[in-house]
Amino acid sequence: MTPTTPAAASAAVARPLTLDLALLTAIVGGWLMDLGYPDVAWWPLTLLGTALMIASLRGRSIGGALLVGAVGGFAYYGMLIEWLTVYLGLVPWLALTLAQVVFTALGGVLVTLAWRWVPRAWPGTAGRLILAPAVVAAAWTAREAVASVFPFGGFAWGRLAHSQAEGPLAHWAAWVGFSGLTFLLAWFSAMLVAVTIEREVGMLRRGILVAGASTALLVWPAVPIAVTGTTTVAAVQGDSDSGLFADYEQGQILQDHYDATRTLFDQGLELDVVVWPENASDLDPLRSEHAASVLDLVSERLAAPVVVGTITAEGDETFNSVLLWRAGQGAVDQYDKVHPVPFAEYLPAREFFYPLAPRLFDLVPRDYSFGERDTVIDLDGVIAGISICYDIVDDDLLARQIDEGAQLLLAPTNNADFGVSDQSVQQLAIARLRAIESGRTLVNASTVGASAIVLPDGSTLDSLPLFEPGTMVQEVPLSDTITPAHAMGRTLEWGVILFGLLSVALAGLLIGRRGRALTRVHDMPDGPR
Known part of the structure; x- marks a missing residue:
């Protein structure tokens, strides 16, 4: 049966990783993410690494999310921008890496809250396997978007979208831009985590969901470009x-x-x-x-x-x-x-x-x-x-x-x-x-x-x-084609960010309201009816 209560939703998924295992998973995830970028450019590894990073943040406390997000961020950015040490040495590399660690740690808290609240607020199968991964992906995209522009113009290097330049998903950039592509990649990665930890839905149905999402990403056509000269x-x-x-x-x-x-x-x-x-x-x-x-x-x-x-x-x-x-x-x-x-x-x-x-x-x-x-x-x-x-x-x-x-x-x-x-x-x-x-x-x-x-x-x-x-x-x-990505500008990015923030906030309110209602029922003279 499909769970319809927060308690049933919790029982329908595997237990979170222990903190020690989560830290190790975040480090491995950061390393695999780096391997998806050139020079290695094994683009599927970025998806796998992102999934591991996202999985490591599930079930954490706020302090645990800050720690795991920081460790994973250091592993990722530390390896990705190692080239900064070639002539400038360790100090600039360390300073820039730590600046990004602040954002990955804070973003980790938002991802953790999405994992904690969304499946409990919407405990059905769609809530666990589709909505929760989408909100997690929106939280990831929000962190990336802020770090790309703040402070002093930000550091927009190492966005998830950048890992797909030589892969079959690159054409999505013309449809949804860099932040939109990041969202799609993070959503798919979070979905991999969701179907892996799921215990209520059968393996066949979970496999169909992943296969369908993969096919949609791969077969979606490229934007037609008109040549003007x-x-x-x-x-x-x-x-x-x-x-x-x-x-x-x-x-x-x-x-x-x-x-x-x-x-x-x-x-x-x-x-x-x-x-x-x-x-x-x-x-x-x-x-x-x-x-x-x-x-x-x-x-x-x-x-x-x-x-x-x-x-x-x-x-x-x-x-x-x-x-x-x-x-x-x-x-x-x-x-x-x-x-x-x-x-x-x-x-x-x-x-x-x-x-x-x-x-x-x-x-x-x-x-x-x-x-x-x-x-x-x-x-x-x-x-x-x-x-x-x-x-x-x-x-x-x-x-x-x-x-x-x-x-x-x-x-x-x-x-x-x-x-x-x-x-x-x-x-x-x-x-x-x-x-x-x-x-x-x-x-x-x-x-x-x-x-x-x-x-x-x-x-x-x-x-x-x-x-x-x-x-x-x-x-x-030459071309004067206006791609959908350019036509939308930052509208999609802002929409994804608002969707993520509002979903997390609304989920927290719903859970709080249900908790207060349940407390009132138990406090009645004759107990729950």
Whole structure:
């Protein structure tokens, strides 16, 4: 029979894990989640790891949820962003990991409350196997959404959606966006936990539920993308030693990218644009005649404008910029990075933070200003959106690019600070999902790799090996399709968050009301009737 009371619902599922076993499960879950991201990219392991993390939070006290959430979060983020130690050392890695641990611990409490209250408030089979996992997934999504924007713009790296860039579920990004895809993945993972611990419903019915959900996720069609034209792009990887602590002569990074580009001279190419990476010119061509002459030469020889990353200045302000350079005209358009990276490109509240660790924050000697220009450039009628490096994780920036008419996405980046680590391929995975989400071709041009041209369906049109100079020359499709993900914007994300919070709150109220009613019955003179 289907249970109809909270007590019956509790008896219909397996007992929670002990705290010791829950801690071990959270650690294993965090490790498996990391393996779903590039470079390993075994995407099903992220689903399994998420299920283990979610299972470890079931049946915990508030203190236990904080502890298990913190331990699981440390295991996950500690391994995922290990690349931060390559040049910057342990302290920045530990600080960023612990910042994320705070969110995973608090999010763990919300997940625990969802497990505790929802099946008791709605004790039927649907409540235990469908509704409770959905509320758990909403709690997970809420934690991820907050951590992605707060504080100082948040850290939107390692979202569940990012693990699916090379898997068969990536096409969902165009339907529901990153937060929507995270919700679907967390819901499926929580459902795996729910059917595993279920004792009342037969194995066959549980298997049908999982098979049905899996099939729906896999066979749902991709968003159709209309091609409105093409443009020919040459993207350059200079393999320059352009890291924070690199020892190079002024102009060397510019020279490296010129040397890689001049292999295209005299090939008779008909190009529409040449794309150089972030920081590809270590001399600002707006202030350096040498840099300006080099870009003039490249633009003239290839008969195309050059998109080039450099550091610009305006009065007392410094910007991480991308210029659109034309021979004989100079910079005809410019994008300044809208959201510089906190504690890397600027130090928030410098007066407060700097005295706490002067030697550490000497690594951030200057504060880049926040750009206020639009996010697109005009390539003779083709509108290209610009994302500089970490910009690629910013949901709102992508939305601005599409709203401003982007038909193509350019993502110049400098990954030299992270050596031979997973950072660059993790970033490319995020960029791949952006191409799918937006329905646009994306050109990811890095100083050292990973450089690739990604089509709107997420497939790779061209790519370059890591740490080798090279070029990619391709005719790429353009599109002005508005995907469902863009049309909804953050509406779905807010809807999921409100659904989760209201469901947990309502479940708590219902349980409290039933408890008070039962107490009144037992307090009657003749006892319960």
